[in-house]
Amino acid sequence: MKRCLRNGSGVNEDRISDLPEALLLQILSLLPVKDVVSTSVLSKPWRSLWKLVPKLNFDYENFQSEHETYSEIVCKLLLSNKAPVLESLHLDFKVGKCRAVDVGMWIGIAYARHVRDLALHVISEKRSFTFPTSLYNCETLESLTLTSWVLVDVPSQVCLKSLRTLRLDYVDYKDDETFINLLSGCPNLENLVLYQELPDMETCTIAVPSLQRLTVVDANDAQGHGGYVINAPSLKYLKIYGFKALEFCLIENAPELVEATIMNVSKIINEKLLESLTSVKRLSLALSPLEIKFPTGSIFYQLVSLELYTDKAEWWNLLVLMLDSSPILQVLKLIGKWSGENNHLAIRNWDQPKNVPGCLLFHLETFMWKGCTKLGEDEKEVVKYILRNSNRLKRATFSRIIYEENNSQDMVENLEMVEELESVVRASNSCQLLFECNLYTLRR
């Protein structure tokens, strides 16, 4: 029954239809549905292939037709799909152009097909769309993404038994209860990604025993009320961006934590953040010690890699605090802003620690300073301190970004810095200094 497409000895041979079906389906899965359907008219072998594509991507903007409504097209294509497993359905639609009934129909069809990954993006001019409750009840759904003009309204008793990944991008919530109900209905949730502006909820309570990965990006307008309560005992990876001016941010202890990134957190009245992260192995902080409570006395007993951003007020004090509390630190990276004249905040009142931190003496192997175009005297003191005291240091890298127009004064200063640092007596015999320059060219 196999049909051979080769014309024999022609130069213009059809190479693509020869590919295995699974591979062609993989290629078609990368296309929006409109293009997939049009392959049905290409040639004989392609007539039915489009129906087997396991990933459907409906793009509202490009799916307009004179003859049918968008809803009709979606329903028809969903029902025509005969893939043995419907792996993913990405659907966007516009409020006001599609009835709630239609949307309910699509969801019903998708769930009846046991879709694994569902992503719904709602476009609107003014109003949010409330999905029927049937959206939050499915035994087989593994990943759900809701984006934009969505009003999440979840009564208690919903069940998304197999859901492992949940992503909510700038959605609205009817009330705080709704969010709690939704999370309670996901007993196997492992990955939660939230992009939001906190005024959507007074208190964002994330209490998920099974949660392993949490990312929260909060773009709020620094209103000064509301906050987060995070209780995720199995948490392994945490990312927090932009908690500004909140009443509270409370994180319960996360003993399984492997990696945490905390950026741009400030002005929180009631804050319990760093002290719950003491089990972490890799930490990235863009924080000022003035804005956050440093848990003095706590030890980051497993911390191996630390990244500190140097554009925050008194970052150098945070550096010292972290060095003192991280006994087995091996990798230290200081990261300046990539653009602008001053990549980092110039140090003022640098006081050498009274006792050399243990990690410098026994563990630190890699030191990196990224974006150190201009190192002032105090900054050089920090570098020298590290070089002078790190017995195990293998490599110290200083990288800077230079722009196309090179300032000769700049070059001279840089050479001087290189010489100065090279001449420091290093504690470690095998320590190499590396100076990197990344040329940043402006695309015209």
Next chain:
Amino acid sequence: MSEGEMAIIKPEMMKSYIWLETADGSIQQVEQEVAMFCPMICQEVIQKGVGSSKNYAISLPQRVNPAMLSLIFDYCRFHQVPGRSNKERKVYDEKFIRMDTKRLCELTSAADSLQLKPLVDLTSRALARIIEGKTPEEIREIFHLPDDLTEEEKLEPLKNTMDDPRIRLLNRLYAKKRKELKEREKLKSVEVEEHVDERSVDDLLSFINGRDPKVVKTSKSKKKNKKRKEQKNGSSNGTCEALEKDLHNLDSKSQSAEIVDNTASCLGDVSNLPSMEDDIFTPKTEFEDGYIDDEIDPALKELLDREVEDFARRLNSSWVLSIGQERQPVNFSINGNGTSRRLTGHK
């Protein structure tokens, strides 16, 4: 080991090679670490112990010819080095796949038979980019596909769905919903005046109590962010927004016919979705309002929710039934390997 030490040791190190034979009979050798980057070769070496000498060369699948093999090994040679940054790899990949479509197809096929997934993904994405947004004529030309379907056959795929029992079920449900909603609207229009009054009183009260400013502010800022998000995603269309404004100005739904025409002319046409007979789904004017106001009261919403869930259940059982009839007896593998099913000419 520092680089200095490595330089001294290298010439003395015995490099191992793997021997490979392509379908045309030619045999070549490749450095071990490069060849082992391909799972299929790795498997042959470990499980069958072949490849260590010329006489025991590994036979490669038919879809791998010497030219493609050489390309693949260039790819492997670059990527098997551990120290490269993600950016470096990306830049290399982008340069690597710049080739004519014929070679790209050959490369995809060869990489698939060697089970080299990263390269398969890379080439698949490249092929998808070539196909996306093109008309069937253009695609046929690029890939040299024969235009061997009759006009009737070209319309066939979507035509057949008319007989689908699920489509009929859907149609019936749509008709029922429309009727219900129409009835509710008739009832509602009687009460409309009162509703409007109540709401305005509520608004006034909450404003007086001072709760509004916060609500108003957040909705404004949200809109700002969402507009930003929309624009970032490229989903807002200048012409669409202008049309929306027009729609807002028109109050009554009876203006639907005009609006539909405007909509159609404003937005693009789907080139190859053939027109269906209109009796399957209701004719435009009745069904499609310009701007559908979905402010259904909660009781009706509950009812709709339940209906939809019920529909889904019925759909599920009829899907299970129909699976037995429609599924073809041939088995095919979902993951790519050399023996998976090829395209056949029939449905």
